Amino acid sequence: MPGDHRRIRGPEESQPPSLYAVRSGPDDDDDDDDGEGGAAGPRDPSRLRPVYARAGLLSQAKGSAYLEAGRTKVLCAVSGPRPVEGERAAAGSAGGRLLCDFRRAPFSGPRRRRRPAGAAGGGAEERELALAMQEALEPAVRLGRYPRAQLEVSALLLEDGGSALAAAVSAAALALADAGVEMYDLVVGCALSRGAGADAAWQLDPTRREEERAAGGLTVALMPVLNQVSGLLGCGEACSAESWAGAVRLGLEGCQRLYPVLQQCLLKAARRRGGAGPPAEGTPAAGQAAAAPAPVPDPAPDDDPADPNA
Numbered sequence: 001m002p003g004d005h006r007r008i009r010g011p012e013e014s015q016p017p018s019l020y021a022v023r024s025g026p027d028d029d030d031d032d033d034d035g036e037g038g039a040a041g042p043r044d045p046s047r048l049r050p051v052y053a054r055a056g057l058l059s060q061a062k063g064s065a066y067l068e069a070g071r072t073k074v075l076c077a078v079s080g081p082r083p084v085e086g087e088r089a090a091a092g093s094a095g096g097r098l099l100c101d102f103r104r105a106p107f108s109g110p111r112r113r114r115r116p117a118g119a120a121g122g123g124a125e126e127r128e129l130a131l132a133m134q135e136a137l138e139p140a141v142r143l144g145r146y147p148r149a150q151l152e153v154s155a156l157l158l159e160d161g162g163s164a165l166a167a168a169v170s171a172a173a174l175a176l177a178d179a180g181v182e183m184y185d186l187v188v189g190c191a192l193s194r195g196a197g198a199d200a201a202w203q204l205d206p207t208r209r210e211e212e213r214a215a216g217g218l219t220v221a222l223m224p225v226l227n228q229v230s231g232l233l234g235c236g237e238a239c240s241a242e243s244w245a246g247a248v249r250l251g252l253e254g255c256q257r258l259y260p261v262l263q264q265c266l267l268k269a270a271r272r273r274g275g276a277g278p279p280a281e282g283t284p285a286a287g288q289a290a291a292a293p294a295p296v297p298d299p300a301p302d303d304d305p306a307d308p309n310a
Contacts, residue, residue, distance in 0.1 A: 045203045048254055051261050052305035053171070055178040055269035063179025065265075067171035068305065070207060071161025074168050076175040081149035096146030098138050101154045102130040102168060109160035109208065129165050130155075136169050136189065136221035136231025142182040151181060162207035163191035165219050169231065170262060177266055185223035186262055187230055190254035192218045192247050194236070202247040204254045218244070220251030224259040254308075261306045 049070035058064035061077035068074075081096060103126060133155065141151070153175065155168040169189030176183060193206035193214035202218070203210060211217060216236025223230055229252070234244070 043203070045201050046250065046253070047203075048205045048257060048308040049207075050305040050307050051258065053174060053262060053265040055174050055265055056272065061175075061179075063175045063177070063181070065171045065174035065178055067167050067174065069161070069163060069167050069205065071159055072164055072167045072208075073158040073161075074155060074164070074171045075158060076153065076155045076168065076171040078151065078153050078172075078175045078179040078181065080151040081146045081181075082152075084148055084150050096141075096143040096148070097150040098134055098141055098143060099150055099152045100130045100134040100137065100172070101152070102126050102133060102157070103155070104157045104160065107159075108157045129168070132165060132219070132231065132233050133169055133172060137172055137176070137187055139228070139230040140173065140183050140185050140187045140223055141176065142184060145182045151176070160208055162209070162211050163205055163219075165189065165233070166191040166205075166221075169219075169221050170258065174262055174265060178269060185225045185228075186259070187221050187223055188255040188258050188262060189219060189221045189231075190251045190258065192220070192251050192254075194218075194239070194243070194247070196237075198239075202243070202250055204250055218247050218251060220248060220255060222252055222255035224256055257308045261308055264306065 052068040053065065055065045056063070057066050057075070058077050061079060063078040065076050066074070067076075084097065133153070137153065143151075153172050155172055157164050157168065166189030169187055173183075173187040177186060190204065191206060192202045192204055193210050194200050194202045194216040195213065196215040200215065206214065206217075214236065216239065217234065219231070219233045220229065221231030222228070229248075232248070
């Protein structure tokens, strides 16, 4: 009997997919970086994960930045300023507006919620994080310099390794500075978490596993040069006022330690832009052959993540 050529025949023998699944035990903390916070024992509460930041990655955007803190990866882009038209222009003030958007990539982590069909603007969690970003960045941007215009900041969380909002705030500030937006100061974000129990201590820069086990969380946004807090978002179980005050102080200290890393990122971006200037003296004109190709600078120093704990 001739076979059906439209049907793809499967293999005669097959194995269940559960054989190839990666099993993780209760003590397997593979989401924690450098083995801290897992079976190695309690970690230093003031520890910051290594940070890698780079500005000016996207050529299609006015400004962009990529920030990697441990396993957390965020990409931000800035567009505008563009004129505000219609009802928004009539209802708005003479100053400019800052719009922020926060999205999670479908592969960012297991906490991704499927968006309902036809829903616009993302889920409730994404809208809350976008609003927190906007409130943290607005005090640092000179919106009065952009009358009846709006600046748009988009943050995409590529991988959620913990402290996602703090990383997005820092990356968005880098993208705004890369776009040439006038600012009073950079904004540095830092997150903290506290475990269950009355005597639990606050931990700086928590990983995703530590955030899932935490009873409380706090995100601080600081303008380091002006020494002004631009954003503060807390959640979780209630604790004493002294505990919250200590957490804020620890978060401000972490922001000050992260600030030099962001400074160096902007300096390197400015040097890369300055290197693409007019041809140097002795460069052959058009139509003339060059004796040897120009040397390409070694990008290795820019690719090394910085350690804020040093």
